Structures are given as structure tokens and as C-alpha cells.
Amino acid sequence: xxxxxxxxxxxxxxxxxxxxxxxxxxxxxxxxxxxxxxxxxxxxxxxxxxxxxxxxxxxxxxxxxxxxxxxxxxxxxxxxxxxxxxxxxxxxxxxxxxxxxxxxxxxxxxxxxxxxxxxxxxxxxxxxxxxxxxxxxxxxxxxxxxxxxxxxxxxxxxxxxxxxxxxxxxxxxxxxxxxxxxxxxxxxxxxxxxxxxxxxxxxxxxxxxxxxxxxxxxxxxxxxxxxxxxxxxxxxxxxxxxxxxxxxxxxxxxxxxxxxxxxxxxxxxxxxxxxxxxxxxxxxxxxxxxxxxxxxxxxxx
Amino acid sequence: xxxxxxxxxxxxxxxxxxxxxxxxxxxxxxxxxxxxxxxxxxxxxxxxxxxxxxxxxxxxxxxxxxxxxxxxxxxxxxxxxxxxxxxxxxxxxxxxxxxxxxxxxxxxxxxxxxxxxxxxxxxxxxxxxxxxxxxxxxxxxxxxxxxxxxxxxxxxxxxxxxxxxxxxxxxxxxxxxxxxxxxxxxxxxxxxxxxxxxxxxxxxxxxxxxxxxxxxxxxxxxxxxxxxxxxxxxxxxxxxxxxxxxxxxxxxxxxxxxxxxxxxxxxxxxxxxxxxxxxxxxxxxxxxxxxxxxxxxxxxxxxxxxxxxxxxxxxxxxxxxxxxxxxxxxxxxxxxxxxxxxxxxxxxxxxxxxxxxxxxxxxxxxxxxxxxxxxxxxxxxxxxxxxxxxxxxxxxxxxxxxxxxxxxxxxxxxxxxxxxxxxxxxxxxxxxxxxxxxxxxxxxxxxxxxxxxxxxxxxxxxxxxxxxxxxxxxxxxxxxx
Numbered sequence: 001x002x003x004x005x006x007x008x009x010x011x012x013x014x015x016x017x018x019x020x021x022x023x024x025x026x027x028x029x030x031x032x033x034x035x036x037x038x039x040x041x042x043x044x045x046x047x048x049x050x051x052x053x054x055x056x057x058x059x060x061x062x063x064x065x066x067x068x069x070x071x072x073x074x075x076x077x078x079x080x081x082x083x084x085x086x087x088x089x090x091x092x093x094x095x096x097x098x099x100x101x102x103x104x105x106x107x108x109x110x111x112x113x114x115x116x117x118x119x120x121x122x123x124x125x126x127x128x129x130x131x132x133x134x135x136x137x138x139x140x141x142x143x144x145x146x147x148x149x150x151x152x153x154x155x156x157x158x159x160x161x162x163x164x165x166x167x168x169x170x171x172x173x174x175x176x177x178x179x180x181x182x183x184x185x186x187x188x189x190x191x192x193x194x195x196x197x198x199x200x201x202x203x204x205x206x207x208x209x210x211x212x213x214x215x216x217x218x219x220x221x222x223x224x225x226x227x228x229x230x231x232x233x234x235x236x237x238x239x240x241x242x243x244x245x246x247x248x249x250x251x252x253x254x255x256x257x258x259x260x261x262x263x264x265x266x267x268x269x270x271x272x273x274x275x276x277x278x279x280x281x282x283x284x285x286x287x288x289x290x291x292x293x294x295x296x297x298x299x300x301x
Numbered sequence: 302x303x304x305x306x307x308x309x310x311x312x313x314x315x316x317x318x319x320x321x322x323x324x325x326x327x328x329x330x331x332x333x334x335x336x337x338x339x340x341x342x343x344x345x346x347x348x349x350x351x352x353x354x355x356x357x358x359x360x361x362x363x364x365x366x367x368x369x370x371x372x373x374x375x376x377x378x379x380x381x382x383x384x385x386x387x388x389x390x391x392x393x394x395x396x397x398x399x400x401x402x403x404x405x406x407x408x409x410x411x412x413x414x415x416x417x418x419x420x421x422x423x424x425x426x427x428x429x430x431x432x433x434x435x436x437x438x439x440x441x442x443x444x445x446x447x448x449x450x451x452x453x454x455x456x457x458x459x460x461x462x463x464x465x466x467x468x469x470x471x472x473x474x475x476x477x478x479x480x481x482x483x484x485x486x487x488x489x490x491x492x493x494x495x496x497x498x499x500x501x502x503x504x505x506x507x508x509x510x511x512x513x514x515x516x517x518x519x520x521x522x523x524x525x526x527x528x529x530x531x532x533x534x535x536x537x538x539x540x541x542x543x544x545x546x547x548x549x550x551x552x553x554x555x556x557x558x559x560x561x562x563x564x565x566x567x568x569x570x571x572x573x574x575x576x577x578x579x580x581x582x583x584x585x586x587x588x589x590x591x592x593x594x595x596x597x598x599x600x601x602x603x604x605x606x607x608x609x610x611x612x613x614x615x616x617x618x619x620x621x622x623x624x625x626x627x628x629x630x631x632x633x634x635x636x637x638x639x640x641x642x643x644x645x646x647x648x649x650x651x652x653x654x655x656x657x658x659x660x661x662x663x664x665x666x667x668x669x670x671x672x673x674x675x676x677x678x679x680x681x682x683x684x685x686x687x688x689x690x691x692x693x694x695x696x697x698x699x700x701x702x703x704x705x706x707x708x709x710x711x712x713x714x715x716x717x718x719x720x721x722x723x724x725x726x727x728x729x730x731x732x733x734x735x736x737x738x739x740x741x742x743x744x745x746x747x748x749x750x751x752x753x754x755x756x757x758x759x760x761x762x763x764x765x766x767x768x769x770x771x772x773x774x775x776x777x778x779x780x781x782x
Contacts, residue, residue: 082534085360086543086547086552088547097359299571
């Protein structure tokens with residue numbers, strides 16, 4: 001359930017930020033640039049001729065044959081909640097259900113023409129309401145730990161995907177004349193995509209460099225959307241599931257501990273974009289492997 | 302809101318529970334209608350929409366089997382004007398329900414053990430033993446606490462003589478109680494002012510009472526782990542399974558979440574196996590244990606029946622209870638009450654013709670257009686023919702079916718189901734619609750309970766007598782005042 005809810009929120013926010021930042025972006029960054037960035041982040045395959053704004057927005061939000069669309073993610077989260085109705089609080093269940101009906105009944109026509117901001121904003125707000133109910137109204141037992149594991153697992157994946165997509169965009173803008181301003185614009189768009197722009201300003205007193213952005217999103221131990229922060233939380237919740245203090249090397253606990261510690265001691269300086277993307281892709285692969293291992297260890301009959 | 306009744310017409314000979322004539326309310330409804338009239342039509346329409354939205358957001362749904370996720374769930378239609386029954390009338394009905402269901406329980410214990418009632422030829426042995434729901438694995442065994450029909454859903458109608466009649470007993474997996482609770486919740490939120498003025502008897506204690514009943518029949522004398530066993534999220538009544546488990550604070554499980562080891566039932570958890578003592582199973586008999594029933598069942602728990610017979614787990618309701626809610630047995634219930642309790646039945650039965658009896662068959666075939674034909678072993682309103690609504694071709698087909706399977710059908714006169722004022726969205730006004738009432742009775746060891754009121758079901762289609770949700774029916778909150 002946690003994974004599906006987290007995915008929907010990230011996709012909605014990335015889509016909103018990319019689209020609206022393109023409206024008054026430097027001339028070289030036309031709308032097609034933003035649309036292809038959105039498609040790359042969500043993993044929706046496309047042909048160059050597909051970059052029609054209405055098609056892209058509709059695919060990302062409402063295509064229910066695509067498991068990663070906002071509507072599919074919310075539906076899947078709601079189905080998980082429906083099956084677990086016995087242990088969810090009434091408030092949480094109603095919050096998820098309201099979220100589901102909002103997304104399911106939203107006018108696609110309105111969304112495509114002028115409702116993108118309204119829809120995306122509402123998705124974020126409803127996601128926060130649901131997470132608030134998770135944290136404030138559920139017994140923090142095994143079931144709650146599983147939800148947290150899902151949320152943090154997916155957050156690692158989604159932040160990594162945002163970063164990969166943006167690094168691809170930055171590689172593209174480096175081909176343009178106004179490289180420096182375009183590149184800065186893209187780093188700021190990335191920060192806004194994970195709601196990190198305001199928080200980074202509290203850490204850096206001047207406009208951040210690319211290294212500072214990367215360090216913040218990958219390694220900051222205080223920011224809830226940094227990959228390292230989420231790996232620490234993941235390890236904590238997986239430890240709650242198992243009573244083992246010494247765990248086998250093929251266990252999910254071991255794998256997460258290893259990932260967490262690799263990030264703890266990671267050095268970003270000197271890594272080029274190819275190395276960064278490779279590292280982020282590997283992180284996504286490793287996180288999926290952890291998810292599969294958790295299912296194998298705890299949920300298979 | 303009074304103008305929503307401007308074109309209201311009662312439809313004699315059917316009793317209209319709300320109006321004596323088209324303009325004069327029944328005594329019991331005078332004050333309630335006055336309270337409702339204080340709302341404007343716009344208020345009422347807004348509240349109606351708000352109640353529907355509340356149901357949607359709370360997930361108060363039922364499912365019709367279909368393809369794809371979206372087509373399956375539907376919000377249960379709900380009418381805002383509550384059905385009201387006087388406390389005095391209801392108290393009499395309650396005593397009758399307890400009497401009837403206690404007798405049914407005694408009948409079940411007898412037919413699965415000494416079979417005295419059959420040996421005394423009070424009920425034909427062949428009728429009982431040939432019932433498809435008679436479960437041979439229940440023979441020679443009495444479940445913990447001596448209770449078979451822990452949960453009974455008795456369908457009542459009000460005829461034109463103003464008396465309640467039992468239309469049907471449901472003691473296998475009766476459903477609908479969750480909608481009683483959600484209807485009451487919706488009414489409290491929507492008509493808060495009216496609730497303050499009328500002392501309506503509560504229904505919210507049902508889950509607690511059910512849990513008490515479950516614990517009373519636990520193998521561990523009042524203690525133990527209880528679960529609700531569901532076929533899964535795509536079952537038509539899943540909402541009810543989930544909400545009852547939630548309200549009782551017990552786990553909702555599927556068959557694959559349980560296992561039987563050494564004739565003890567366990568629930569699988571990530572911390573290991575946890576013993577289960579009482580299972581409220583919402584799975585039909587045929588599917589609960591593939592080792593002894595349908596071997597293709599993926600829903601049940603292998604070995605469950607053996608654990609049950611060993612007394613290591615209690616099943617709610619017991620398997621084999623369908624032998625008593627077979628529609629052929631229905632006609633014998635008054636006799637059964639007299640036999641076991643030595644009392645006159647308090648609740649009335651509808652006269653019933655058994656098509657396997659020669660004289661009854663003759664009458665039925667001569668009067669097919671004047672009777673209701675029911676298959677003895679179906680539920681949910683399916684398979685029922687209302688003779689007066691059938692074409693001559695349909696009646697001819699029906700006659701053939703009956704002759705081919707006489708044991709499979711009973712007939713009853715078409716009862717004049719009472720009507721209740723119901724808001725019809727398409728007409729934006731109130732019109733009379735037929736209603737029935739499903740009353741819920743709980744029996745435990747030294748513990749019994751009758752839910753105050755129950756589920757009033759409304760046939761939303763004009764003139765229809767079929768109230769079941771699966772066939773387009775809706776519901777109302779039921780107030781005992």
C-alpha cells in the first residue's frame with residue numbers, strides 16, 4: 001500500500017513542476033523538453049512524434065493500463081487498503097477512499113486543458129492526509145512497519161528516478177549555448193520536484209552548486225526525501241520485523257544495511273553524469289531486489 | 302419538504318406504513334414527518350446527495366460479479382426516510398425471533414444426532430435427509446456450546462392484515478447487518494437534529510454482541526482468538542466481512558492465511574503460527590474444506606472440518622445449517638417450535654405448498670398466476686417467479702420445471718408486502734415502494750441477542766416485490782421508538 005501511495009504523489013509532483021517550470025523557462029527549454037522529461041521519469045515509452053501535451057498528461061495521470069500512472073497507483077493502493085480494512089483505522093480508510101474517488105472521477109478533459117495544477121496539488125494534499133492518518137491513527141505494529149517500508153522503498157525509487165531523468169536533461173542542456181543558466185534551472189527544477197528547494201536554502205546560504213544539490217538529495221541525513229535518509233528508515237523498520245541480531249548474508253536486512261552504509265560513506269565529488277546515473281540505476285535495482293526478498297521472507301505462503 | 306409528498310398516492314390493498322390515506326400520516330409517523338417537513342426540498346436533496354457521498358467515501362458497497370475492477374463495486378442505495386416500528390410491536394417480534402431461532406437450533410441438533418423429530422414423523426425424514434444442505438459430516442457431533450445457528454437472518458414482511466409474517470429463514474451465512482450499521486451512521490450524521498428528538502434504540506452494539514457470542518462458544522470457555530474468514534476482496538459481501546472484523550477488532554483472513562496442524566487451526570503471521578479458536582466463516586459449506594467437500598476449492602482450509610469435529614475450533618455458523626433454512630422445511634417451523642418448546646409460535650408463517658405433495662402440486666399448477674414459486678435451495682431472491690408477473694409462455698415453462706423437479710420447488714400465495722414512502726431520484730418525489738425486514742438474531746452459549754430493528758430492504762422498482770440488493774433493491778434505517 002505504501003509503495004503505491006508514494007508513487008502517485010511523486011509522479012503528480014514531478015509532472016506539475018516540470019510542466020509549469022517550462023511555461024516561462026529559457027527559450028531553449030521548450031515544452032517538448034518538459035514532456036519528454038516527464039515521460040522519462042515515469043518510464044512510459046514513447047516515440048518522438050508522441051510528444052503531444054494532452055497525450056502525455058493523460059498517460060501519466062489516467063492511463064489505467066499503465067501500472068505507474070497516478071490513477072493506477074491510487075487504485076492499487078486503495079485495493080491494498082480494502083483488503084486490509086480490518087486493521088486500518090476508519091479515518092485512514094476513508095482518507096484513502098476519498099483519494100481514490102477524487103482521482104477516479106476527475107474530469108480528464110478539464111485536467112488536460114487547465115486542471116493540471118489543481119489535480120496535482122490535490123493529489124499531494126490527499127497523499128499527505130493519508131500519511132498523516134497512517135502516522136497518527138494506526139497502531140505502530142508489524143502492519144504499520146510494512147506500510148512504512150513500502151513508503152520508504154518507493155521514495156528511494158522515485159527520488160532516484162527524478163534524479164536520473166534530470167541528469168539526462170542536464171546532459172542535453174549542456175549542448176546548448178546558455179549552458180550555465182539552463183543547467184542551474186534544471187537543478188532547481190529537480191529540487192522543486194522533491195520539495196527540496198526551500199530546505200536546501202537553509203543548508204546553503206547562496207545558490208547551490210550541482211555538487212551541493214546532489215549531496216543534499218543523495219546523502220543528507222536530515223532531509224526526509226534524501227536517499228540516505230530513507231535507507232536509514234528502511235533499515236530501522238525491517239529490523240523491527242525480524243528478531244534476529246545477526247542476519248544471513250542473503251537476507252533483506254543484510255542487503256539494506258549494506259546499501260545504507262554504502263551511502264553513509266559515499267563521495268560524490270568527481271563523479272561524472274554517467275557514473276551518477278549508473279549508481280542511481282543500481283540503487284533502484286538493489287531496492288527492487290530488497291522488496292522481492294522481503295516478500296519472500298515474510299509474505300510468501 | 303412537504304411538497305415532495307404532493308403527488309403521493311397510497312396503493313390499497315397494500316398497507317402503507319407511513320400514510321393512512323394519501324394525505325394523512327399514520328399515527329407513528331406524525332411527529333417524524335413533522336420533523337422532516339422542517340427541511341426544505343433543497344435541503345433534503347442536498348442531504349440526500351451528501352448521504353450518498355458519505356457512503357461512497359466510507360466504502361459502503363456491495364459487489365455484483367462482473368469483469369474488471371471498476372464494474373464490480375456499487376454503493377448500496379439508501380433512502381433517507383427511516384422505517385419506524387413501535388417498541389411494543391418490536392418487543393413482541395423479538396420474543397418471536399428468539400423462539401423461532403432457538404427451536405431451529407434444537408432441530409439442527411436433533412437431526413444431526415438422535416433424529417427424534419424424524420422418528421416421531423413430525424417432519425418427513427426424507428425431506429430432511431434429501432436436502433442438498435444436509436451435511437453428513439455433522440452427524441453424531443454437537444459443536445461447542447450446543448449452538449448451530451449462531452447468526453440468523455429472518456426475513457419478515459407485513460401483510461395487509463398488519464401482521465408480521467416470516468417470509469424466509471436464513472441460517473447459513475446471512476448477510477446485510479453491516480448496512481444496518483452504516484445506515485444508522487449515515488442517518489446520525491445527516492439528520493442530527495431529528496435524532497436528538499426521538500429516542501431511537503441503538504444498533505451499534507451488534508459487533509460487540511457478536512464477539513461475545515463467538516467467545517461464548519470458544520473451546521476455551523469464553524476466551525480465545527477469533528477470526529473472520531472471507532473468500533476475498535472480490536466477494537459480493539466483502540465490505541461486510543471487513544467492517545465486522547474491523548469493528549470486532551479481530552483479524553480478517555482468507556483460507557490461505559490459515560492452516561491445520563494436529564487438528565488445531567492456526568493463523569499464519571510473520572512471527573509464527575497463532576492458534577485460532579473461533580472462525581466466523583463467510584464461505585459456503587461446500588468450499589470450507591477441500592479435504593472433505595469440494596476438492597477444487599481454493600477458498601477453504603484443508604483439515605478444518607476434522608479440527609472442528611475434534612472440538613478444537615468453533616465454526617460460526619455450523620456447517621449443515623442449510624438443512625433448516627431449506628424452503629421445504631420452512632413450512633414445518635411452527636410444528637418444530639411446538640415440538641421442542643411446547644409453545645405456540647409467536648411469529649406467523651406464510652402458507653406454503655410443497656410441490657412434491659400431490660394435492661399441493663395440483664393446486665399450484667392450477668393457480669400458477671396467483672402464487673410465488675421459489676426454489677428451495679437458492680437465496681438472494683434468485684430463481685423466484687411471481688406468477689402474476691409472468692407471461693403465459695413463462696408460466697408454461699415454469700410448470701415444466703416444477704414437474705421435472707417437484708422436491709425443488711415450493712409455492713406461496715402472493716403476499717401483500719407493505720409499502721413505505723421512498724424518495725425516487727428520477728421523479729424527485731416520494732412514492733410508495735414495497736419493503737421487507739431482515740432481522741438478525743444471535744445465539745451463543747447462555748447468551749442471546751436480537752438486533753434492534755434490522756435491515757429494511759426496499760424494492761426500488763415500482764410494483765416490484767423483490768427487495769434483494771443483487772436485484773436492484775435499496776435499504777432504509779429502521780427505528781425502534
